[in-house]
Amino acid sequence: MREPTDDEQDEAEEIEATQDDQKNLHGCPVTESSGQTVLHPQEDDYQALIETLREEGYEVCVDLCGADYLGNDSRVLPPSISPERFELVVNLLDLGAARRVRIRVQISETSPRIASISDIHPGAEAMEREATDMFGLQFEGHPDPTPILLPDGWEGHPLRKDFSMGRIPVQFKAVDGR
Amino acid sequence: MTKLDHLRNRDAVLRMSETEAEERASVVDPDDERMIINMGPQHPSTHGVLRVTMELQGETVLRSKPVIGYLHTGMEKTAEDLTYLQGPTNVTRMDYASPLFTELTFSLAVESLLEVEIPDRATWIRMLMCELNRMSSHLLFLATNGMDLGAVGMMIYGWREREEVLRFFEKVTGLRMNHNYIRPGGVAADLPDGWREDIRSILDVLPERLEQFDVLMTGQPIWRERTQGIGVITTEEALALGATGPILRSTGYAWDLRRSMPYLAYDQVEFDIVVGTYGDTFDRYAIRLNEIRESMRIVEQCIELMPDGPYRTEDRKVTPPPRARIDESMEALIHHFKIFTEGFKVPPGETYTAVESPRGELGCYLVSDGGPKPQRMHIRAPSFVNLQTLPHMMHGGLLADAIAVISSIDPIMGEVDR
Numbered sequence: 001m002r003e004p005t006d007d008e009q010d011e012a013e014e015i016e017a018t019q020d021d022q023k024n025l026h027g028c029p030v031t032e033s034s035g036q037t038v039l040h041p042q043e044d045d046y047q048a049l050i051e052t053l054r055e056e057g058y059e060v061c062v063d064l065c066g067a068d069y070l071g072n073d074s075r076v077l078p079p080s081i082s083p084e085r086f087e088l089v090v091n092l093l094d095l096g097a098a099r100r101v102r103i104r105v106q107i108s109e110t111s112p113r114i115a116s117i118s119d120i121h122p123g124a125e126a127m128e129r130e131a132t133d134m135f136g137l138q139f140e141g142h143p144d145p146t147p148i149l150l151p152d153g154w155e156g157h158p159l160r161k162d163f164s165m166g167r168i169p170v171q172f173k174a175v176d177g178r
Numbered sequence: 179m180t181k182l183d184h185l186r187n188r189d190a191v192l193r194m195s196e197t198e199a200e201e202r203a204s205v206v207d208p209d210d211e212r213m214i215i216n217m218g219p220q221h222p223s224t225h226g227v228l229r230v231t232m233e234l235q236g237e238t239v240l241r242s243k244p245v246i247g248y249l250h251t252g253m254e255k256t257a258e259d260l261t262y263l264q265g266p267t268n269v270t271r272m273d274y275a276s277p278l279f280t281e282l283t284f285s286l287a288v289e290s291l292l293e294v295e296i297p298d299r300a301t302w303i304r305m306l307m308c309e310l311n312r313m314s315s316h317l318l319f320l321a322t323n324g325m326d327l328g329a330v331g332m333m334i335y336g337w338r339e340r341e342e343v344l345r346f347f348e349k350v351t352g353l354r355m356n357h358n359y360i361r362p363g364g365v366a367a368d369l370p371d372g373w374r375e376d377i378r379s380i381l382d383v384l385p386e387r388l389e390q391f392d393v394l395m396t397g398q399p400i401w402r403e404r405t406q407g408i409g410v411i412t413t414e415e416a417l418a419l420g421a422t423g424p425i426l427r428s429t430g431y432a433w434d435l436r437r438s439m440p441y442l443a444y445d446q447v448e449f450d451i452v453v454g455t456y457g458d459t460f461d462r463y464a465i466r467l468n469e470i471r472e473s474m475r476i477v478e479q480c481i482e483l484m485p486d487g488p489y490r491t492e493d494r495k496v497t498p499p500p501r502a503r504i505d506e507s508m509e510a511l512i513h514h515f516k517i518f519t520e521g522f523k524v525p526p527g528e529t530y531t532a533v534e535s536p537r538g539e540l541g542c543y544l545v546s547d548g549g550p551k552p553q554r555m556h557i558r559a560p561s562f563v564n565l566q567t568l569p570h571m572m573h574g575g576l577l578a579d580a581i582a583v584i585s586s587i588d589p590i591m592g593e594v595d596r
Contacts, residue, residue, distance in 0.1 A: 074526035123420025
């Protein structure tokens, strides 16, 4: 068995170092993206994490949206997180300390369900309804899971990658008696 | 959790599907005299196509629900099919009253993934144009707010002043609205000759006009009667509902991204953050009126401090080669062609950038897979989130005041529905 070259050894050391450096916050792996802090909780810990962060000062849920990674192999996740097709991205804001944190939760294609945070942040209600419309993510415990941007009875979830543009003609509702 | 319990117990939000609301529409319940009525989506005071389903008891609004989506055209989906250079043409159509801000937040997001440096002059031009846009947007608010409450003269005055600003925009960008002026890498063109004089002429007339508005509205008893104490919201409620911008500031909470988390060169200019006290419709009106004055201060400083230099980055990855080079170099021609057909590639990654638009925090969440088009582009629209405060502000008020409250949120439906 040949000895690893210096370069290879350096590389191995570097990877180990990054694994040791792997920061954790409330039990979630933390990464940096464009200078912003990103947390990667497991699906089951998500609601508790939001609650903990709110008590820590992140009291505004600024943004909540879905993302579909079908056909995108370029994303980098911490080793303990297994990639799934969908992601739920939540941006929290701490006004007192003027800092932000982003939470990315992996959601599986087969059962796109996750706990709703509208109990903790009532402002997330409309944004969760939008994510349901656009990606078909189901939020358990949501007080009003009706369509928000799409008409009642619309079929499909437009922002999914397999929903191609112009494929389906625009669906109109007929008015009775006209 | 007390503040949240308070929000929940108030029972201000009508949780009812469209179909059910239609069935029960305009039928008076004989027991408690409640009825569901439908306002909009074509009501003149709903600022476009906002529809509000309200539960009334007599003239009092009990529960309500904003019904939106009439302007939804799938702009986030469209963005996935446009290159990063074409992107601003799409996002600029979201908030049509303040288009430059959406262009700005999108461009900042692309630049943060590209890690390109923006020349100073481009930064200051962006700041100058955005503050002028804040003025034009707030003038539009004053016009529509006045009109909604019966001060029809105000509508004409607000539009007149706004037109002065739009005329300047037309001179700089070629268009009155939907400019596509702020692009990844800088701005589309340098400021035209004589821009200082043009802005000065706006700044000269505006203070006097604003004082006229004070006489017409601010100090006028009828105006105060209709706006003071109407649609009150507290700081806790605003924060819980995610409201930002003038709505949050009207409650006395001095949160402005330009000050708290500075972007562009806002840390180098002097301005004050205008806050209210009571969180009512009058405070939201007064904040916007006075923010015009603060924006004028910033514009004044931009005129003085505007640095020289290039108006877009010299990075050849994002900026096409100069026109003169194309005539003499085949490579430059190919390069130019490539940028405009295939687009430039952005390294994989994701980012969130936010700016303070006239309506609140305007954010852009961008995911790149390394190609020339975004994998996902999401705009955090302030109007969309702010609209959630509507049921809470209208709860227990009169139907006639509902108009004042909707107007004071200043929603732009293009941005709400995207």
